[in-house]
Amino acid sequence: MPEIHRREFLKLVGASAGAAATVGCSDPVSKLIPYVIQPEVIVPGIANYYASTCQECSAACGLLVKTREGRPIKLEGNPEHPINQGALCARGQASIGRSYHPDRYKTPMKRVGDKLEPTTWDDAIAILSGEIKRAGNRTWMLGGQTGPTASAWIDKWVEAVGAGGRVVYEPFAPEALREATQALFGVASEPVFDLSGSDLIIDFGSDFLESGPSPTEHARQFAEARDIAKRERGGARFVYIGPRLSMTASNADEWVAAKPGSEGLLALALLKVAIGAGGGTQAGRDGVAAPLAKIDIAAVAKQADVPLATIERIGKALGAAKSPVLLPPGVALASRRAAATARAVMLANWALGAVGKGVSIPAPRDGKLPSYHQTLALVDAMKQGSVGVLLVHGSNPVYSLPPSTGFSEALAKVPFVVSLASMPDESSERANLVLPDHTPLESWGDAEPRPGIRSLVQPTLRPIYDTRALVDTLLDVARAMGADVAAKVPTDSFRALVEQAWAGTDFHAALAKGGVFAAQPGVEVTLVGSAVDFEMAEPALEGDGDFTLLTSPGALLYDGRGANLAWLQETPDPVTKITWVSFAEISPRAAEKLGGLVFGDVVEVETKAGKLSLPVVVRGGVRDDVIAIAIGQGHTVGLWSSGTDSGHPGEARGVNVIDVLPALTDESGGRAWLLTKAKVTNTGRHEKLPICQDSQNQRGRRLGLAVPLAELAAGDAHVEAEHGAADAVPGAGESAPGYPAHGEAAHGEAHGSHEMIKAFDASMDRAPDSPYRWGMTIDSDKCTGCSACVVACYIENNISIVGEEQVRRGRHMAWLRIERWVGDGNLEGGQDRLPIFPDAESSSTVDIRIAPMLCQQCGAAPCEAVCPVIATYHADDGLNGMIYNRCIGTRYCANNCPYKVRKYNWFDFALERWPDPMYLMANPDVTVRGQGVMEKCTFCVQRVASARQIAKNENRVIRDGEVTTACAQSCPTHAIQFGNLVDKTSAVAKAGSEPVRGYHSLEELNTRPAVTLLAKVQRGTVEG
């Protein structure tokens, strides 16, 4: 580990020598630094796990924080937590980077002249308390949602210091939905959707797998509902209604590219057909009779630009469905009539008897809730100069409020702005005083995602810098303002506060478990009589132009909060596979209209509110009259979120689409996003985009396969045709552990059809005496493409971030990438250097195969044979070993790998791309690769090795499930199974022996992969 690091490293944690160093160079940590007082629990070299809660979004998933020598090195899902049950999404995985972020404020900062300068806490607190005293009730607080305890206390504090008030601001708050529930059932709370029991899911564009209310949870339920093995008739059908084939939509059976804004009408039309076909509950039928009478299906079909037949077909299916779930529109489709739309959808849910089954209405939360119109009101107040002190925390309004609200100017009118951010962002850069907050890993806290599920946040990292938790800061302010003020908020620290709030529970048990999980059932609701008559019409759109501007939350960057986390920038967009930059999606026909635009051509998008120019991606997955731009890029502050990587400090990375949105709300005063038309003009410029998948056309090669449900039922399938079931997993379905024996037998006959492929000697797949042959199965019917595994892999294995320019040059280092294939593909494309998005993507029956690709640990590995120095070889337990320190970098292995899963260190990325203090989160069990070395996935061999130690000490073999890879662990849908193929009872062997769907990628090459993919199931269009 390089010299420079040591001092800080030791300052942080006394630990025995050994942390990240690069291969081939070993600058000795020449000192051995013991603890002064060694904590009981810490044994250097052994990881400790602490339960906590993820703070990235409101879903509040449970965490297990893996720490080594006192510093968190990875976040894993808490298996006991009811929300995520052991899985963790990409954003959650990446959030560990916040604590080790090079950008972080290291001390309080105060504005001197036009820039912020470090100061002391005492000074800062003194200044702030003074200002608040002066401003009195002209003090306001603007911030994101915090945990219940903090939230309640802050309200008290606001009162105590005599501030004007506090506004909670979340860009993506589901206010319309709450409003709708209130109107329909008289209960003001967001309904909770449980998809696991459903047999027909209709999503009106909520994108619940990426940006929905609880993506990890819903992904799991979605997979359960569609589990081909457990559910009859191939499990639930999924219809996606929306203008863009998003990541969620890619998992649908059918895509109805309805005109954006028409969702409410469609919902009612579908409901009408469904009820006509005898669907719904008795009460429901009666209840909605009146409003449905007004609905003219044919008219709706015309308005929504959806074939009448489709509406009728899906409607009938809806009527026939036993337990359907309809999901109301999410952010992307929140129009000015969002409340009505949500109401229509919820009404349909109720009429079809879903409420109480798949949809439950929880008791309303107490405590302050996000409110957009309050925010706007505050902005007006600021404009009038009636705000003296503004404290901003947990949000970045300068970035996420549309400029048309005039927030920026209003902020200029506020004499004293205080930011409690832990990392610089557009808002904190405008502050007069910055009081840096702890990161979630350093702080206490709690969360209550839904009634009864209380989840704890506990510090797992000694604060790296001189920061304080929000509550403690405010507490100090109160104290500084005088004993009387302090007395009104009686507590001695945030920790005490949390313990206090959890009084009555066994706090330590809760800490150990991660919280108290006693989910309360939803409240019984009845329809409010008057609720059914409401005006459901298409929303009006601002401005003119022949495109509707669709602004959807970034699948990884969400509302932009992820933009400064390198992993989220470098992980490709699940649909287009583009990293680091903004882009607009338009359909081929639209591109034609605009003068034959191609991938990478730069267009100018103009609305009433402004204009911006960005490159286009031309793909079939978008309506012709829609231009789709993701939210999240366009920051001007931050190491990775701004343009600094491309060498222009302060310049924006990509564009912030919010800049061109008008500041308008829906009927309920909630924030609306689907607002405006846009003019699109071709600038004639062209950009090379940093894309990670050159073609989504697999040209009929056996990379991502699919089986029609019918064939699956019949038990024969083209997947199996060339390829014996027993062979799906090497060694599966073969009796004695005499594993070698199987090879010739099963395999020989399996490949009988190819005279070119000889039976391969399976005994070479692992050492004859080895009890293990590690293998993996990946179920592409379950994989949603959410990319959680990718980020998990990055962090577990110290994989380098290479940055925009290097990705553009095709030097992406991910060991595990997710390939997205559109159908079987055809032989077109490839003549030029443009990526290929097959037209098939536009068809309404979705046939997208998502096939994660990682090292296949081949039994007959092409890479091994060509390495001159045996740097890669076949290990005893069947792994394809990669010995970094032996590699001389001929790169022959990578040439010869048909899967192209070997990545090469073109530069000393480890040195160049790990700014301090990021090295602190490096996994000490994995060598950091240096310049000129080949690297690749080895099934997290460090985990296997650790498990083997335990097993050896108890001299037994590693049990099934005792060890798993980072990717499998993070997967919300359990699409990835890892285990020992020699053990026929292991989960992986069972999964892989799936008779029909099992196949090996590119198996005609006879590389005998240890990774078995399970073909996607084509469930076809939904039928009544």
Add this chain to the structure above:
Amino acid sequence: MGPSIGGRFRVSPNEFMFRKASHLLARVRRRAVEVVLAAVIAAGLVFGLATPERVDAQAPAAPAAAPAGPRSSQKAYDAQTAASDPSTPGPVQPIPFSHALHAGEYKIECLYCHTGTDKSRAAGVPSVELCMGCHTHFGGDMEGVQTLKKYWDEQLPVPWNQIYRLPEHVKFRHNRHVSAGVDCQRCHGPIETMDKVYMTKDTIWWPWLLPSTKPEMGWCINCHRENQASQDCLTCHY
């Protein structure tokens, strides 16, 4: 951070070059260390032979204001003197701690101080607290222990000089070797006889007459072969 050759979120050029240089140096140093070490040992031996009788007389009498606790044995003083003698092989440690005294004379189990060595990949280095566990009670009259106390009072860790070190791409697991019954001396030499610890030379010869010296890879492999331990590369390199 700072400006740099394309892409700002790498280290600044000069820092980069410094690290790079330090790495290159390290490569050289790895060999150098051995040579120097050999030289030191040789020199040490010669010197040792040249001076027949090391004078132990100058062991200081107990200071006037002797701290609490019994006065330490002459043996202890001799050990301390030996441990602080720069002319003998091995670096002088911040505290003249003698393994010969603690492990040899007092027969304290290795694992008593080096806790966790049987549980973890890394060998535990005793915390100052652990040392103080005993030394609050005795040895207070020796300046070594007084130095220790100083560290304890200032709550600072003791910056021991490291003697045995493997490059980071070698994943050595102490606990495996302990539980396999390999005794510490197999790798660390007769530690219980060393006042000041140094790396003992141990060399094996391959059939084709090429030496492999501790702690080089060949040396490990040889032992692994003798004991039918795993020779799979992934056992130590990943």
Add this chain to the structure above:
Amino acid sequence: MTPPPGESIAAMIRQTPVPPDSQTNRDVMNIFMTTPGLGWLLLVGICLGGLGGGAAVWIYQIYKGLGIAGYSHPIFWGAYIVTFVFWVGIAHAGTLISAILFLFRARWRNAINRSAEAMTIFAVFTAQLFLGIHVGRIWKAYFILPYPNQRALWVNFKSPLLWDTFAISTYTLTSLIFFYVGLLPDLAIARDRTTGWRKALYGSLALGWQGTSRQWKSHNRTVLHLSGLATPLVLSVHSVVSWDFAMAIVPGWHATIFAPYFVAGAIFSGFAMVLTVMIPVRRIFSLEHILTNYHFENMCRFLLLTSTIVTYAYFIEYFIAWYSGVEAEKTAFYLRLFGPYWLSTWIMIVCNGVIPQLFWFKKLRTHIPTVFVISTLINVGMWFERYVIIITGLSREFNPAVWGHYTPTWYELMIVAGSFSFFSILFLIFLKLFPVIPISEVKELVIHERAHASGQPAGAH
């Protein structure tokens, strides 16, 4: 000469006078004894510049990493390997001319074989540089040698790269021996006609050669055996190089025809290079009477032959790709012609397949400027042949998700240019240090002719 009575026979001893030197000697000696002219110095200067540039870039690359080159996933091999194969190819003419033509007793080879052999050696040196330039961790490159080491590790003899290592080093050594053995008598000639450092140099290298019949006898035998060894070696070396590709599973590489295809290509490019170099040399040193058009014409015939073989190989490649029905193969070859790299492919086909066919016409075969132009074009074409094989193969592989693109960076081009400078410098020095024409072999002919002229068949009595 009976001695006069009373005088001892010893009195009659006298040194035999040295008569005027032979024409051949003088001609050849003039080339490398005369002090280098301005042109020579200028050339050397330019080349030194190129060499320096290349070396600087290489050092920077070692420090910074191979990322400065145009590589990407999936194109892990680029201009360096292309140029490596190119130079190995060039290296083939020399030994071929010396060995194979020697075995076939093709007398006309005498005029050119010395310079051809020199080129062989210099080309192999240059090629070997690229192995070092190509690897990512040159400071660990010694791992590739099967030397006893303390780690108890050996190397992987199954890897074509290791075969390469052995083949190339064998080829280097054998060629050196061949070159030296051939040079031996000429060194003696030079020794007898020089003074100062040159005499010292040639003297020590000549090993006291005096052309006694015993020496000549073993010399002949040695040359014969070396030729016998070198002939299969020449064929093997480029076969092995071709296996670097043929043994891989990359579509467009994995073809059984590669060995003969590459060997033919190598000879093709080698001969072209000999022409490209020797035509100016002949002009500058006015060797028309030794290096006659007859020689050049014969070489053109060779070019014509090998060009036809190479073209046939191209055709077969495409045919098999189509005939195999393997989609990956078909795509790879289709995109070779019409994909992003169509230009390189067509350059290759035109330069190697079409243009050399002009040599069917004796007029063009014997028109030296034309020959020069065509042979140069062939060199270009052959560089592009390797470029096409390597780059297009890698850019369109089995998994379309990781199809990629490659364009050499300036760094790479500078190193490639540097390699040409390196080669040229070595050759320029050679021109000024050693007889470019194998004197004794030419003399052999001269004397034979003289014998015939003087009416009596040589050796007959």
Add this chain to the structure above:
Amino acid sequence: MPTLLGVFTTPAGVVQAVTHLKGRGFTNLDVYSPAPFDEIEEAVDPKPSKVRIFTLVGGLLGVVTGYAMTIWMSLDWPIVIGGKPFASIPPYTVIAFELTILFGGIFTLIGLLVVGRLPSLKVGPGYSARFSAEEFGLVVEVPERDVAEVDGLLRASQATEVSLVAA
């Protein structure tokens, strides 16, 4: 013994002289020739050159080394590579072949030096630069009494001049 030197311009003359001298029993002779002429070498010493043996030995040694080295090294620390047998002969044949050539070549060179008595430091009797030009020299040791005869014999076979180079 006196040594006579005959200078010739054609190989034919040399051959003729050599055959006569040998016929007369003057076997202690040697020829300097500017270029290789099989007929001369034949005439001087009809036996085939010994170099062939060196080549043979070298080649055999090479092929044995090639196989032995590769196989032993693969078995010394057996590591599975691409599911192939530890010692797989076909690929090793390449190495064996290359070493055959290499050793063969080197041994042949040694052969040349040994058999051709190189390097030789002493200058042969009567050797001069003219023999590295275009003339042939024939040196023969003759008893004093036969000097005249040999002189005549040499001149008879078109020696351009004859001289006594050593007494």
